[in-house]
Amino acid sequence: MEKTEIERLLNEIKAGSLEQYEIIIDHYQQPIFTYCYHMLGHRQDAEDAVQEVLFRAYEHLGQYTYSLSFSAWLYRIAFNHCANVLKRRKLSRVLPFLYNRDQDGRNYVEESIDSNHFGEPLERIWKRLSAEERTLMFLRVLEEREYEEIAELMDKKPATLRKQFERVLKKCKRYLPTTGGVRNDGQKSV
Amino acid sequence: MMDKNPFKHMRDMLAAKPVPKVDVKHKVMAAIRAKENKEEKVVKKKIGLLVTVGMLVGASSVWAGMEMIQLKNEKGEVVLELEQMSMQEQQQMMQQLSPDTKDQIKNESAEIFKQLDTGEQIVNGLKPGEAVAIYWPLTKLQLESNPNSKPFVDVRSKPFTYTTWKDMEQKVGHLFKVPAEMGTDFKFAAGEAIYLPSDKYDERAMKEEQERTKKEYVVQPVPLSDKLRNAEIEYKGQKGSAFLEVSILDDKNKSGGTLAENLEKVMIGDNEAVYSTFAPENGETVHSLQWVKNGTKVDYSLRANMSVSTKEELLKMAEQINQAK
Incomplete structure (x- = not known):
């Protein structure tokens, strides 16, 4: 969708044409879901996340100022949401008695990356990446976005991201399958 | 030996995992609409408050809740809650407002009253049972007051009017019954049935x-729903008139406020009711009875000036209304 078309829709929505938001949802729900799915590795969590992101985006539409692309703005909301979910999962592992259930009764202690969708060895690598590192990998590796574009989305300088990406790649390399074998804790076994 | 190209390896692994299709449009839109409706109710309440505060600026009133009286049906379930409002608190609240706020409220209220008056005039030109939606664009004042204001769509209908209960009964008799005559000499003189307009207008x-x-406002005809908003009947007697208002309660709509000074729980047969009196600044004291008929959701409110009927007569008339078949 063209930038001018998106801006026209957003202006109409801000002026009260709620039904136009359906067009926005149709356009962005799958890419945002794909991002959340890779971030969280869990289908239901990703579906909950995309709903939350699109709902929050509508709620805060008045704060969107066109200084960055709408897509980048949505990804930022999605990143914040996913980072929170990941943080909560991490806490649930450290403090299971306090965090073992969310408000829907879902048990995060028992929950791990959805192995049906993220099998070994990807799961092994993915678990060791932070929310920011996952975002970087997703955008750079899978979506093949330029650093300049990722920089807008992650609010960082392209050069910083380039260095960070190299570090993440090295980190991934440690856990990639090798003929010599790598233990689950990331230490070389041979 | 480690992979020489982790980028490619990672890409292959990520790309190999199929991503399911998702469609959350209806869920997101439902959540937004639910939130909007909630906010709309709050806005409506605020408008109500502004109008009332505006009246106070013009020397009348705004109020705060004081105490609650509950009516229960024969099964002990709460069917109606009435909150007593206080005049003193109205004045206190008004005194606390800054002069600027008072001015702003006065100006905004003037705009709202103008829009409501115009709506009234438009409805006067309709045939009974016709309804319209009137779209008012946002005014400068409204935008200054709240940049997130939404245009006001005033949806109104012209009531059906009747001169006999026999005629009126054909329209509303399946919902409630009233007597054609009651008390010492009160006779059905006029009746109005107001139905809710449909909300299917194209904003x-x-x-x-x-x-x-660039018209000042835009009017669009809308169909009428089959949901009764309320009915009002005037009974005329030798000393004056008694007025009966009837509405059908739903679960969301069983609480209200009253400016009456005295509230008292009384019985109409085995039916709980609230008896209240209200003395306006420039007028006769009015007393009224309000109750929900046991076994139904029909909310009756009967009122008359105290010079027209005594409390006992009012209770007697209420009993007759409850027994009407």
Whole structure:
């Protein structure tokens, strides 16, 4: 969708044409879901996340100022949401008695990356990446976005991201399958 | 030996995992609409408050809740809650407002009253049972007051009117019954049945028309729903009139406020009711009875000036209304 078309829709929505938001949802729900799915590795969590992101985006539409692309703005909301979910999962592992259930009764202690969708060895690598590192990998590796574009989305300088990406790649390399074998804790076994 | 190209390896692994299709449009839109409706109710309440505060600026009133009286049906379930409002608190609240706020409220209220008056005039020109949606674009004042204001769509209908209960009964008799005569000499004189207009108006089309034509407001006919908002009947007697208002309660709509000074729980047969009196600044004291008929959701409110009927007569009339078949 063209930038001018998106801006026209957003202006109409801000002026009260709620039904136009359906067009926005149709356009962005799958890419945002794909991002959340890779971030969280869990289908239901990703579906909950995309709903939350699109709902929050509508709620805060008045704060969107066109200084960055709408897509980048949505990804930022999605990143914040996913980072929170990941943080909560991490806490649930450290403090299971306090965090073992969310408000829907879902048990995060028992929950791990959805192995049906993220099998070994990807799961092994993915678990060791932070929310920011996952975002970087997703955008750079899978979506093949330029650093300049990722920089807008992650609010960082392209050069910083380039260095960070190299570090993440090295980190991934440690856990990639090798003929010599790598233990689950990331230490070389041979 | 480690992989020489981790980028490619990672890409292959990520790309190999199929991503399911998702469609959350209806869920997101439902959540937004639910939130909007909630906010709309709050806005409506605020408008109500502004109008009332505006009246106070013009020397009348705004109020705060004081105490609650509950009516229960024969099964002990709460069917009606009435909150007593206080005049003193109205004045206190008003005194606390800054002069600027008072001015702003006064100006905004003037705009709202103008829009409501215009709506009244438009409805006067309709035939009974016809309804319209009136689209008012946002005014400068409204935008200054709240940049997130939404245009006001005033949806109104012209009531059906009757001169005999026999005629009126054909329209509303399946919902409630009242006697044609009651008390010492009160006779059905006039009746109105107000039905809720449908909310299926095209706000977008009205907005576009208003922007294109720059009219002050845009009117669109809307169909009437089959939901009774309320009915009002005037009974005339030798000393004056008694008025009966009837509405059908739903679960969301069983609480209200009253400016009456005295509230008292009384019985109409085995039916709980609230008896209240209210003395306006420039007028006769009015007393009224309100109750929900046991076994139904019909809410009756019967009122008359105290010079027209005694409390006992009012209770007697209420009993007759409850027994009407």
